[in-house]
Amino acid sequence: MMREQDRLAGVSLTAREQEVLLSIGAKSGLTDQQIAKRLWISIHTVHRHIERLTAKTGLHGRVRLAMFAASLGLGQPASQYA
Secondary structure, three states: OOOHHHHHHOOOOOHHHHHHHHHHOOOOOOOHHHHHHHHOOOHHHHHHHHHHHHHHHOOOOHHHHHHHHHHOOOOOOHHHHO
């Protein structure tokens, strides 16, 4: 059986997916509404990006996605990117 780390190593994310992932990361912890406002996108679009992140990674839940963000080095606070 493939280890989760090995499976996630091959995941390719778009720049926008990385931005959304960073925004839900452990240090940022933004709500969907805050992400939408920060990235100038609709809340529906935020939900779609999260759905795609879940589909690509197989990770369910914000905590698991935040841990994935940290493993990619995407753990910087969102305020640095405002």
